Amino acid sequence: MTFTPSTASIVSFAVISAGLFTQSDAHQSRSAWPYPPWCCNGQDFGGDCEAIPKSQVRKGAGGFSVILHPGDHHLVTRNQLFLIPYGDEKPSGDGDFHICLQPTDDPNEADGIGRGGRYHMNCFFAPPDGV
Template sequence: MASKPTAVLAACALITGGSAGAHDAVRGWPYPPACCKGDDPGGDCERIPGASVKTGPSGFSVTLLPGDHHLVTRQHLFQIPYRDALPSGDHDFHICLHPSEEHMNCFFAPPDSM
């Protein structure tokens, strides 16, 4: 069962038909405003390479290197429980970093990986 924050974010994704204060992913689906704090194409959400994501018994392990996301300037490791991942609007992984590159705000995974 989804945690309450995950359910709220998922509902936001469905309710907000437009980008209302957020920006869209490259493939055109909107990042929920609760996840994205930027309203331009260089906001804080972006597709990341699938090779940077590993699955484990309790969730995703995401290792970001400079170049994997436009805000990343050094290596970061994020552990994300499956229950906290949101379904992506395409078949790619995406991450929102806010208020800085050290903080994962939202993580999106392809539905078949969750």
């Protein structure tokens, strides 16, 4: 197989583009483990993931309850309650709890009330031992 200058240009462009898209979609926690891109649902659209205090997470009969107050997650500006059924949580990469929130105006998709509207919880990460 012979590479021509145009073939090399196409391959180079594809490799560089893949790297750019991977970097732009990647989002890391403060401890540097990567959140899956679909959890942030595009930081450019107002969604974001962040560690939350362990004290705000409780285990119940059917799953986790998370009560977030302003300051617990930078998107939260008033108290919010999220209910996460067991099995919907994802393993945490650093032993802390994390939640990924996405603004929505659709009350049918909302899990909690957020700044000027509602938030949908995209992902919830729990350490292996839970609480």
